[in-house]
Amino acid sequence: MMNPLPGLPEFDYVKPASLAEASRFLAEHPGEARPFMGGTDTFVRMRDGFWKEKYLVDVKGLDGTNEIKFDPASGLTIGAAVNMNQVIASEPVKEHYHLLAEAAHTVASYQLRTRATIVGNICNASSAGDTIGACLVLNGSLRVHGVGGARTEPLTTFFKGPGQTALKPGDIVTALLFPVAPEGWAGKYIKLGRNTLSDLAIVGVTALGYPDRSAPSGYRFRLALASVAPVPLVPTQAELILAEKPIDEATIADAAEAAMNACTPIDDVRGGAHYRKLMVRNLTRKAVSEVWERIGG
Incomplete structure (x- = not known):
């Protein structure tokens, strides 16, 4: 139920030094802690009473989450903390994965896109996510760090229901991965x-x-x-x-x-x-x- 008197509840801000520390904290506080990247959905949902987390775990900047890397042999890696405007401006994205940039450009306003991330759009698990379709048709997958180590989750099986995903307590998405796009595609x-x-x-x-x-x-x-x-x-x-x-x-x-x-x-x-x-x-x-x-x- 929506909060009749909207306002941010009290919460603790947690800044772990490593992915391992972040995963442990999240796993130890299931239902109470949430990974924090851009916050464009997080703060709205907390303000409106839909999310009631006691801890926001800042995982921005951990282990390459702010990088965009392209390898002609293996494809594209977009760190989970890379914002949408950075994706739109990326030369490798524009040259080899232009559909992703075009989809990101339809999201909200320029100001919001300086905070919003494609990984956040995916993890929000809304069927209305503008960038999710491009990620699906480009055969995207997610690199996930959990308490048991790293694994890859294909997007085709990631969404379990409205707001529900394959992520488990302690899981943190660190990057979005794309294989080399098909030759001659549009x-x-x-x-x-x-x-x-x-x-x-x-x-x-x-x-x-x-x-x-x-x-x-x-x-x-x-x-x-x-x-x-x-x-x-x-x-x-x-x-x-x-x-x-x-x-x-x-x-x-x-x-x-x-x-x-x-x-x-x-x-x-x-x-x-x-x-x-x-x-x-x-x-x-x-x-x-x-x-x-x-x-x-």
Whole structure:
């Protein structure tokens, strides 16, 4: 329930010296401690009474969390504390993963993006997260440090429900990882909102396509949908249609219909469920068509 008298509750600020120390503290205080990066969601949710943590554990700057690294052989690493404006301005991101920069640019305002992080957007586990779709279609994964050491969590299995993830007590996401992007790829993110600044998506559609001789159509597409299911949604049947049938307007329309049928939106103050389903169909057709024009149409 929302706090009827909004205001930040009392909390202790904890600044550990290492990831190991941070993980131990978080594991020793389950439900009471939360990792702290940008804070753009944390303080709002604490102010409104949704989060009641007693400790905020500042993990910014620990073990490379502020770095962006690109290796042509292995791909891109974005530290968990790197803010969205840094991602947008990054030359390796703009050159090799431009879809990620384009999606980040749709988030809120410039001022908020100086604090907000893509990893925070992911860990918030909202189906409306603007950058999550790009991370999914670019085959992103998370490097996680826990009490038992480091591991990698693929994004495809990371989201368990609204606000729920695969993270365990003591876990800290330290970086976002991307493999080398497919050769000849193109991508598009379309966000439908009530205004052009700061609003959550009513519907979001991300599309990525690339040539692939192993596919009957000669191409493969990866799709992700926002704000139309309990978690960010990958419409696999729509992807299959685009891989198996010759790419033309009819095939794209069939894929868009499949994407619409895959989603399970709700009615809320931003839009009705029926409207959202129709917009998924229309925006999927638009996004895939734009990508197709760039890779083979």
